[in-house]
Amino acid sequence: MPSFVMYLVHTLFPHDVLRPTELGADVMIIATGVIIFYVLTKQKKWLYLWREWLTTVDHKKIGIMYLIAALAMLFRGGVDALMLRTNLALPSTPVIDALEYNQVFTTHGTIMIFFMAMPFIFALFNVAVPLMIGARDVAFPRINAMSFWLFAFGALLLNISFVIGGSPDAGWTAYPPYTGPMFNPGPGENYFFLSLLIAGIGTTMTGINFLVTVLRMRAPGMTLMKMPMFIWSALTTSALIIFAFPPLTVALAMSLFDRIFGSSFFTLGHGGLAMMYVNLFWLFGHPEVYIVVLPVFGIFSEVVATFSQKALFGYSVMVISIVSIMVLAYGTWVHHFFTMGAGPGVNAFFGLSTMLIAIPTGVKIFNWIFTMWGGRIQMTVAMLYQMAFIPTFVIGGATGILLATVPADYQLHNTYFLIAHFHNVLIGGTLFGLLSGLYYWWPKMFGHKLDERQGKWAFWLFFWGFWITFGPQYLLGLKGMTRRIYTYPAGFGWHTLNVISTLGAFVMGAAFVILVYNIIYSLQHGEKDLTGDPWNGRTLEWAIPSPAPEYNFARIPVVHERDAWWDMKQKGQTLAAMRPEDMRTLELPKNTPIPFLLGFAFFVVGFGMTFEWWYIVALGAIGVVATLIYSGFDYDEHKHIAAEEVLEIEAGLGRVQG
Amino acid sequence: MSLPVEDEKIIQHVPAEFSDEKESIKITGFWMFLVTDVLIFASLFSSYAVFKNQVAQGPSASQLFTLGPVILETLLLLTSSFTIGLAIYAMRKENKRALMFWLILTLLLGAGFVTAEVHDFVTFVSAGATWHKSAFLSGFYILVGTHGAHVTFGIIWAATLLFQVARRGLTAVTTRKLFTFSLYWHFLDIVWIFIFTFVYLNGKIV
Numbered sequence: 001m002p003s004f005v006m007y008l009v010h011t012l013f014p015h016d017v018l019r020p021t022e023l024g025a026d027v028m029i030i031a032t033g034v035i036i037f038y039v040l041t042k043q044k045k046w047l048y049l050w051r052e053w054l055t056t057v058d059h060k061k062i063g064i065m066y067l068i069a070a071l072a073m074l075f076r077g078g079v080d081a082l083m084l085r086t087n088l089a090l091p092s093t094p095v096i097d098a099l100e101y102n103q104v105f106t107t108h109g110t111i112m113i114f115f116m117a118m119p120f121i122f123a124l125f126n127v128a129v130p131l132m133i134g135a136r137d138v139a140f141p142r143i144n145a146m147s148f149w150l151f152a153f154g155a156l157l158l159n160i161s162f163v164i165g166g167s168p169d170a171g172w173t174a175y176p177p178y179t180g181p182m183f184n185p186g187p188g189e190n191y192f193f194l195s196l197l198i199a200g201i202g203t204t205m206t207g208i209n210f211l212v213t214v215l216r217m218r219a220p221g222m223t224l225m226k227m228p229m230f231i232w233s234a235l236t237t238s239a240l241i242i243f244a245f246p247p248l249t250v251a252l253a254m255s256l257f258d259r260i261f262g263s264s265f266f267t268l269g270h271g272g273l274a275m276m277y278v279n280l281f282w283l284f285g286h287p288e289v290y291i292v293v294l295p296v297f298g299i300f301s302e303v304v305a306t307f308s309q310k311a312l313f314g315y316s317v318m319v320i321s322i323v324s325i326m327v328l329a330y331g332t333w334v335h336h337f338f339t340m341g342a343g344p345g346v347n348a349f350f351g352l353s354t355m356l357i358a359i360p361t362g363v364k365i366f367n368w369i370f371t372m373w374g375g376r377i378q379m380t381v382a383m384l385y386q387m388a389f390i391p392t393f394v395i396g397g398a399t400g401i402l403l404a405t406v407p408a409d410y411q412l413h414n415t416y417f418l419i420a421h422f423h424n425v426l427i428g429g430t431l432f433g434l435l436s437g438l439y440y441w442w443p444k445m446f447g448h449k450l451d452e453r454q455g456k457w458a459f460w461l462f463f464w465g466f467w468i469t470f471g472p473q474y475l476l477g478l479k480g481m482t483r484r485i486y487t488y489p490a491g492f493g494w495h496t497l498n499v500i501s502t503l504g505a506f507v508m509g510a511a512f513v514i515l516v517y518n519i520i521y522s523l524q525h526g527e528k529d530l531t532g533d534p535w536n537g538r539t540l541e542w543a544i545p546s547p548a549p550e551y552n553f554a555r556i557p558v559v560h561e562r563d564a565w566w567d568m569k570q571k572g573q574t575l576a577a578m579r580p581e582d583m584r585t586l587e588l589p590k591n592t593p594i595p596f597l598l599g600f601a602f603f604v605v606g607f608g609m610t611f612e613w614w615y616i617v618a619l620g621a622i623g624v625v626a627t628l629i630y631s632g633f634d635y636d637e638h639k640h641i642a643a644e645e646v647l648e649i650e651a652g653l654g655r656v657q658g
Numbered sequence: 659m660s661l662p663v664e665d666e667k668i669i670q671h672v673p674a675e676f677s678d679e680k681e682s683i684k685i686t687g688f689w690m691f692l693v694t695d696v697l698i699f700a701s702l703f704s705s706y707a708v709f710k711n712q713v714a715q716g717p718s719a720s721q722l723f724t725l726g727p728v729i730l731e732t733l734l735l736l737t738s739s740f741t742i743g744l745a746i747y748a749m750r751k752e753n754k755r756a757l758m759f760w761l762i763l764t765l766l767l768g769a770g771f772v773t774a775e776v777h778d779f780v781t782f783v784s785a786g787a788t789w790h791k792s793a794f795l796s797g798f799y800i801l802v803g804t805h806g807a808h809v810t811f812g813i814i815w816a817a818t819l820l821f822q823v824a825r826r827g828l829t830a831v832t833t834r835k836l837f838t839f840s841l842y843w844h845f846l847d848i849v850w851i852f853i854f855t856f857v858y859l860n861g862k863i864v
Contacts, residue, residue: 139683208690216683220664242690246697250705254800263789263796264714265705271712271793276705283701555663573662582661625814632818635831 011611014186016099016166021083026163055591057141060548062148063126064445067438069152070120071519073111074512076159080108082509085469089502091487091495101486102169103188107162109172110192114199115155117292117426120434121237122147122206124295127441129210129234131541133227134219134559136552139212140205141589142637147202147209149599154199157606161191165610168192171484173281174255176266176274181259187610193256194606200245200252201602207241210234219540221559225319228539228563229312232319233298236326240287240294243330248284251277260612275340282333290329293425296433297322297364300386303436304368306535307383308375311563314367321360328357338409347406354404358397365390380535381455385436388463392428396421399474414484417477420470427466435462435515443534447546448526454518461511468504472497532576538563543575545653551586551641554578554650576655583643583650590639598627673750675837678830688838692845695808699849702801703856709797710861716791719798719861722782728858731774732850735809738767739847746840752828757836761820764843768813775806802853808846815839 016022040046053061083104087094096104130138138144161167165187170179179189214235218227227235254265255277264270266277305312312318334342334350368390377383399421403409412418442450476497481488488494527534533542543565544553557575561567568574601623608616650656676682710719745760779799789796816839823832 140687143687204694208687208694211690212683212687216686242694243697246694247701250698250701254705254796257796257800261789263800264791264793265709265796265800267793269714270716270791271709271714272796273708273712273793276708280701280705555661557662558664560662568662575661575663577661582663629818632815632835633822635826 011187012164014166016103017163019100021096021100022163029163050593051591054596055593057137057145057589057591057595058550059126059130059138059141059144060445062144063123065148065152066119066123066126067445069155070116070123071516073116073119073155075516077108077111077116078509078512080104080111082505084108085502085505087486088488088498091498092490094487096486098486099169102171102484103162103167105484106168106171106174106192107158110158110168110196111155112426113172113288113292114196115151115158117430117434118203119151119155121292121295122151124299124434124437124441125206125210125234125237127445128230128437128541129213130217131444131544131548131552132231132539133214133217133222134540134553134556134564135213135217136556136586137589138209139217140209142592142595142631143205144209145592145595146598147206149595150202150205150602151199153599153603154195154197154202154606157198157603157610158191158195161188161195161610165191173278173285175281176255176258176277177268177272179255179259180267182268190256190259190610190612193252193259194609197249197252197256198602198606200249203241204245204249207238207245209238211238211242214238219556219559219564222564225316226559226562226564228298229301229315229318229322230295230298230539232322233294233296233301236322237291237294240291240326240329244284244287244291247280248288251280251284254280256609260609275337278337278340279333282336283330285336286333287329289422289425290325292430293433294322294325296389296430296437299433299437299440300368300389302539303382303386303440304371305563306440306537307378307380307386308372309378309536310371310375311538311566312367313370313373314363315562317363318367321363324360325357328353328360332357335404335409338406339413344406351404351406351409355401358401361397365394380439381450381452381459382436382440384456384459385432385439388459389428389432389436392432392463392466393425396424396428399424412477414482415477416473416481416483419483420473420477423466423470423473427470432462435459440535441541442522443529443546444532444541445547446523446526448522448528449534450522450526451518454514454521458511458514458518461507461514465504465507465509465511468507469501470504472501472504476501533565538566540565543568545655549649549653551588551646554586554646554655555582555584577657578647578650578655579657580647583647585643586641586646587638588641590637592634592637594627594631594634598624598631601627673833674752674828674830675833678834681830681834684834685838685841688841692841695845698804699801699852702797702804703852706797706801706857709793712793712797714792714794716795717785717787719794719857722787722795722798723858723862725858725862727774727778728854731771731778732854734767734771734774735847735850738764738771739844741767742840742843746837749828749833749836754823754828757828758820758823761816761823761836765813765816768809768816768843772806772810772813775802779803798857802857805846805849805853808842808849812839812842812846815842 040049053065056062083096084101087096087101126138126144130136168174168188168191170184170189170192174189174192178184214227214231254263257263258265258267264272266272266274301312301318331353332350334346335354338347338350368386399417403412403418403421439450439455476494479493481492481494529546532545534546535542540557543557553575555575555578557564557568601620604620604623605617608614608620647656675685741760741764745757745764748756748760787795789799819832819835819839822835826832
């Protein structure tokens, strides 16, 4: 028995999770856990948590849960980034060693892409898409909740690797053969593959869900060409997810099998081909960068039209360009590894196809500028992010064109020039867009605005922090500094620029702190949104109260024009003047614990498989099968809200005549 | 103030599985799921094509495969695709007994397929052709094995459907579930035709 205990302790807590940073994290995690447990017990909120949140299938609540998770992951990924930057500012006295540095940049990348950007996007999809198309929920509310819990437990699995067993350390791309068992023993990479597989199932289901929602759930009269641009971006993003995630699933599964079931896909011996993984990974990976950027194009299209008080310029061209970006996104994956040596023909093709994407993207940039042209621009925080996005993203795009030039890429490949480029588009594009969307839709989620003054502080710090961090990194790349090094010798002329870059990272850290303070401050002091239309909006979500009632629309509106709500306002129409006889009994999805239990069962499978403890895997697998079978036999999916009850709620919101 | 609303419409005069708007949307969703599954198999097929000649010290495709069992598996699965078609035909005629009969027959044929395939795999492995041996074998087992796992999952799924139909009869929900199952089953049949052609025939003859 004692030897068993020793085995457990050694497996779960090897020396690399007993470093000071990890132990500090342990203390924080336990302390936070105790505080949450105490508060929930003290306030008697456990049942509330279970009934209202953990078992919910309401898209608005799922959106809020995604948002909370995304902000928590932004914190984790941000702390990782600060650790990396601190190390590079102090090359002669590294704070963390090479192994830990590898682990930290791996989790930084993985978390920021899969567990920050994606859930943040799904948060805004969940909150806005059904409301914008005039629907009562997404197409598959229960599957929506399953997607969330698979994501959440996947994220949990990756995050516990930090304190239990050891983190993955092969980068967010996890190239073999380094991920093979020979070079990378221990549970780290198992955590990586399993958490992404579990979260990936959820993401694929989200893609299907929103594609069908947009195709089948639109309000009467809302034809494809009358949809808001954000809905177009949700449609194209979902299509990208559906086409991009299967190759990732296959690549991750093959790598995992190489590790724990002894197959020979990407091994060095037995005829394995490591470059096959790289192809499969980027077959996913390139569409992925559009998965995280197209929604942002949609957000900015809404924000710029709303705050310029003008219809979006060149709507149909915007649609054509977003669809062409979607299609072109599949034809560029080899540009991530020009140095593989596929030959000039192949590289020229992928270089050109990459440059081709600049055309539709450039069209979009001009259309946003022309939307502002002659508009009455309101400088809200959401609009500031839009204004900052345009120059930042243009520079990021231009350096992308430089990298797409194959001969230049042979020089710039894997240098800080590349690092600066993709942070330029991912922060200047994705993060700015998501924060813009956060400020824009916050009133719809919570019924109050975020404080604009504090928001502007956070904005300017993010903006300048970003440029101070990544501007010098372009120069470092040109000076030959390669990525993924934890220290460097003196005398290369890299030190000053690295110190500046690190200062910028801390400025962004300060911006994040202000953002969080703003959220907490505004819960108490934020300007209440009583009309449901705080920005004088254009699309249907602003036609209903903030926060939206459970059923969203007491009656589904009929759409005649693009920017349906703006059109209704021009015609003097409103959804806030119902009569008692207008009310109908509504059918809504009913809460269920199945999604939460399914996510948990998958977590058990993932955890067991990470350590190759097959009894635990079997236990989790039984849980998965049992949950699915139970779900199949559960016909009690819907509940009804009686017309009288709807009337009462609407009257309480002051939206009934007389 | 006018209200920009009208009454929500109800679809009529369509087969039972499309009769309820919410259920009909689920059929659209299932088609989208099949798209993702097509892409899973597309990734596996392309990997197999790349790995095919990476036989290392292991056997090659033509040394390994014997077409006899494969043709038996093909016959079983193709017949089951016919019987599930008959099951859906009976469902449309609202003939529950005939539906159950054809569905059970489909499952038995599917189970026969899986048994033959497992037997095939066991033979290969006992001859030393494990997937550790070569990238070719890894690619082969994961492609054909994923298909076999899909068939196995389908059998369990349809078995639960049998109970639901027996208990609840042919409603909008149960017919939708049966219909999506039939889509799934036909899809697996199509994938098998590709496996039969590009893996077994191609491996044996070319």
